[in-house]
Amino acid sequence: MRNISVRRAITSIAFGIFVTTATLSRADGIPMDWNDLDHFQVDCSIKQEQIEFLVSMKHGRTDMMDARLLELVTPWARLTDPNGARRVHRTGNGDYNWLINQHLHTLATQC
Numbered sequence: 001m002r003n004i005s006v007r008r009a010i011t012s013i014a015f016g017i018f019v020t021t022a023t024l025s026r027a028d029g030i031p032m033d034w035n036d037l038d039h040f041q042v043d044c045s046i047k048q049e050q051i052e053f054l055v056s057m058k059h060g061r062t063d064m065m066d067a068r069l070l071e072l073v074t075p076w077a078r079l080t081d082p083n084g085a086r087r088v089h090r091t092g093n094g095d096y097n098w099l100i101n102q103h104l105h106t107l108a109t110q111c
Helices: 001-020 032-040 044-057 063-071 081-095 095-109
Strands: none
Touching: 032 095, 044 095, 063 081, 063 095, 081 095
């Protein structure tokens, strides 16, 4: 009797985590697409505003771990939503942060 309760509890927890993660709304805090961010134009006349804008788009460690977990539990997203899956993958790997850091470096060194 006890084994059934433990098994049921573990199954319920695992299913709850899966459903919660699979149905998360992924706004990601990035208002720009990868290509838009890649072609971001640095403007020294509004340096401070651009720095604030870029810093506001950076992902924290928790966001990156959430994205990796989401990618792990929703492998079908590559087929059903390839753009969203690419975005989640880039978030989880830190690619967005890397690109944002490159723009911040350009602002710091060239302005």
